[in-house]
Amino acid sequence: MGTEREIRVRFAPSPTGALHIGGGHTALFNWLWARHKGGRFVLRIEDTDRERSTQAYEETIMSGMRWLGLDWDEGPDVGGVYGPYRQSERLNLYRENAERLVREDKAYREGEAIIFRVLPGEDLSFDDVVYGRIEVASDGLREKGSDELKDIVLIKSDGMPTYNYAVVVDDHLMNISHVIRGEDHISNTPKQILLYHALGWELPAFAHLPMILGKDKKKLSKRHGATSVYEFRDMGYMPDSVFNFLAILGWSPGDDREIFSRAEAVELFELSRVVRKPSVFDPDKLNFINQEHLKRLDPMTRLEMVRPFWQELGLPIASHDDAWLADALTLMGGRGKTAKELAGFSDYFVSFEPVKARYTPEFSEEEKADLKDFFTKLLAVPDWTDSALEAQAREWVAQRGVKMKDYAMTLRFALTGMKVSPGIFEVAQHLGRDETRRRLAHYGLI
């Protein structure tokens, strides 16, 4: 008991862009593992590329993680005993250890740079938590198109450490127990192992994650459309949905469960159940998952999801109380894959204006007389409930021997300006007698 090494994992993005869906996936699995094991999740900023790193991107990445609900225990903003957590602030650490290697004749200087000498015959194989044993030929570090073993740059001419070196120093000094990262790093691992050996440090456990591919089976990139987690937020996907979707990309709980909460994912997550095959990002599946989460939301939370999109449409939300708006959304049932769609589909509850803009019918006098009779009697029902309204409507069409559909559709258009909506008598009930009358009057139907 308590003899196992403390679980410490890290997500180490470089601040050269927004939080990408692939980065989110990696961050998520690290977070899941830390939370599942009761360990620590560290955020480290790898800003050694002076050209491309910016403070703004660092903040964007952090807020993207917060949006996804991935909170970290140590990081540049919250600190921690293993700090600092920005590589640009750890330069002395990289230099000290590199100079030690120079003194031990394991590395040499070349101008301002420090370069590690790669000797032949090293065993570069390792055990990966998800991939198992990875056998690497000792000459696996050969230079492209050459037979020469390629030495590893530790410190660049600008004084900054290279990725492969800094990651080793940091993971060791930050006492990282599991290095969980994308499969694209699998071929970097042997180099890093060489450095661990040279430095005399114990290896962390390595766990590589399958890549996320686009529909064309190529590594997901901008060409595939939305890739930053913010784009998904702006399209009306909920953080819990993106979280859920990312979690089942390359991992499954083993049973048939696919829709789950953060807490359930933490409970169920196992690194050993991560698959080895790259998976294709399927927007249809994301839509489905989002819709499921949207349906499960309590009315008030759903309202908060939809509110910004109603706002975006310029609708006068303030003229209704929240409970009424939330109920309107409940009436929408499973309609809409995203909060944005749901907002667009339900605008007529908030305001009559979009309805007027959409629906501009022209009735003949004959049609009008007929409809007027129908609607006048409908408006006169004693209790304004959907069942009473429907009963009245059915009685009226039965007497005339006409189709319910024709009248229900006219009512639907007049109330919503759309050809699809929830049950139209329910909509009328929710809008209320006065608002229904106002809308019908606008079209001259009463």
Add this chain to the structure above:
RNA sequence: GGUCCCAUCGUCUAGUGGCCUAGGACACAGCCCUUUCAAGGCUGCGGCGCGGGUUCGAACCCCGCUGGGACCGCCA
């Protein structure tokens, strides 16, 4: 070109030698429900890449082939 990894329905996956005439989910199609569209219910379509072994028995183990992916920067 070199190194490494991977291979079950279109997609995400379950499956670790017999329970598999391969299960679930998305998507797709049809039906039911119905004032519309969703939702929901039911049904259907669809897969172990190929070839050799091993075994009484292979989706599961081994080999080869084919296919796909990743990496080979003083980028991370």
